[in-house]
């Protein structure tokens with residue numbers, strides 16, 4: 001491969017490829033491994049040719065392919081190859097490679113890959129022999145590991161999996177580091193290939209000899225005579241008394257994490273397992289990863305910052321003898337007035353409260369650090385020490401109270417329209433732009449449209465009905481309560497294409513309770529909802545949710561809080577994308593429309609195929625649907641309605657959504673799946689976006 005003179009050769013080992021198969025990136029690169037037998041593909045080499053002359057690049061590529069063709073089938077040679085030529089495919093494969101570090105952190109179990117023998121480099125001709133011996137060292141200690149690296153220059157990144165909270169594993173750091181250092185010396189390399197990081201300064205004299213080492217110390221003396229820059233890491237100034245730090249004398253993160261009891265570590269494992277790779281420091285405004293960090297540029301408002309704050313909070317509370325094992329454990333009320341200086345909980349609160357619970361990190365972080373759940377667990381304990389604000393209760397139990405007001409929306413709305421209401425809500429309660437209930441409500445509108453709305457789930461009665469064309473539609477507290485017109489149009493879509501939609505009774509979902517950390521109440525709400533929905537699902541007909549955030553709660557948070565039990569509720573596009581291709585000849589073709597989808601963050605990241613599913617649904621009606629690459633809309637449920645977050649919510653909206661909407665040409669129509677997203681556009685642009693089903697429904701109607 002080196003002789004073919006490519007611009008780069010990167011290797012990705014079997015551990016990383018196996019982990020990548022479970023990651024969102026596989027959605028984009030899986031097609032390169034989709035031939036029969038490709039599930040056996042373990043490690044891969046990525047070989048890139050680049051240049052300004054396409055003919056030269058093509059002939060180099062062809063020559064290598066011919067060489068590989070001649071070798072395929074021979075022992076210890078390549079088993080096959082694939083060509084990636086489009087920018088998108090090439091970028092996706094590089095993404096697979098660059099995600100390697102993060103994916104390694106996503107391994108199961110307490111032992112996690114640790115970067116302490118990273119970044120060694122040996123002459124490429126010795127690399128194979130070096131890797132063989134390296135593996136023997138790790139295998140001898142029974143360790144799992146992931147390897148990737150830049151084969152063409154002999155540089156290797158290896159992360160053996162250790163549990164640094166275990167003292168025996170910690171001892172292996174010294175043993176393995178010494179062994180690898182000896183191997184690198186044997187093969188004529190150095191242990192600092194690209195980054196020069198790590199605690200390996202003590203080996204410098206062995207690698208560089210006394211003369212060069214003294215010169216390095218003199219250089220350090222000139223630039224940093226007081227030894228202030230990364231003191232003791234590589235060399236110390238020649239006239240300074242300090243010595244280079246040795247591996248055994250430096251506290252590792254495991255020392256601190258070990259102070260947190262095992263049960264607490266397991267409960268809060270996402271914060272413990274953040275491996276700090278920093279994929280969450282994303283600056284692309286049209287990418288969904290961490291809007292709060294993008295807006296504030298403050299690391300405590302990133303997933304990594306929040307995970308780190310939580311670890312320290314757990315450690316401090318453990319040292320102060322608080323129990324945190326269960327949701328019922330309290331951290332105790334304080335009798336003294338407090339400030340962030342005297343109670344670290346308040347600093348953690350600031351970091352957590354700034355999280356939108358948008359869930360981008362939950363899928364996009366390579367190790368799936370789930371900050372919204374961490375935030376819920378934190379708030380759950382935090383409010384055993386401090387008084388809950390009224391707004392949290394209104395958000396958590398809003399679906400219950402508003403459901404009670406549904407029969408008389410005009411009464412509720414009369415209150416909302418009172419002249420002092422906005423001021424009261426903003427200044428006293430802390431909420432802004434609170435929506436009005438739709439009037440007439442969705443039940444009356446559906447009754448008028450001839451759609452059946454169940455008052456309760458009576459299984460025996462339903463079993464006696466002909467359900468062959470029935471689709472159960474689940475009303476949620478956002479779309480159906482505040483956007484009844486949208487909800488009804490979505491329901492009518494199914495009727496208009498020949499199904500019999502039946503709207504279920506309203507069932508509390510509990511999303512707001514989880515977001516605000518009312519975990520005992522959430523567990524109760526979830527188990528009641530699961531019981532009813534599982535009974536309904538026993539009828540064998542699909543149950544469809546309209547709002548993505550609410551619907552995804554059934555499979556994500558419910559799974560976590562109901563002992564891995566999921567509730568079978570489909571998002572409309574998931575079910576339709578499977579169903580409509582079988583009915584292609586019966587569906588009307590709707591002509592031309594310039595329509596583009598602004599997706600919901602949680603939906604886009606949790607269900608990578610979501611965009612393609614929507615496109616398939618539109619295609620079934622002869623329509624092209626363009627996907628808009630955009631970040632977060634900034635609303636995220638109730639976040640944008642909290643007065644304290646208003647400016648941030650607006651700022652996030654202006655970073656990505658606003659420019660997309662403003663740049664649209666005449667005739668372009670946008671649709672959005674999230675009720676929060678639509679309400680954000682409504683409040684800042686005064687424009688009503690349709691739900692993608694509603695858009696189709698109107699064309700069909």
Ligand code: SF4
Pocket residue numbers: 102105273274275276277278279280281303304307361364365366367368369
């Ligand atoms: S939270 Fe950020 S730093 Fe931590 S593992 Fe996830 S992407 Fe990496």
Ligand code: SF4
Pocket residue numbers: 289290291292293301302303306354355356357358359360361362371372
């Ligand atoms: S949920 Fe969203 S805002 Fe919160 S940490 Fe994750 S990405 Fe950032």
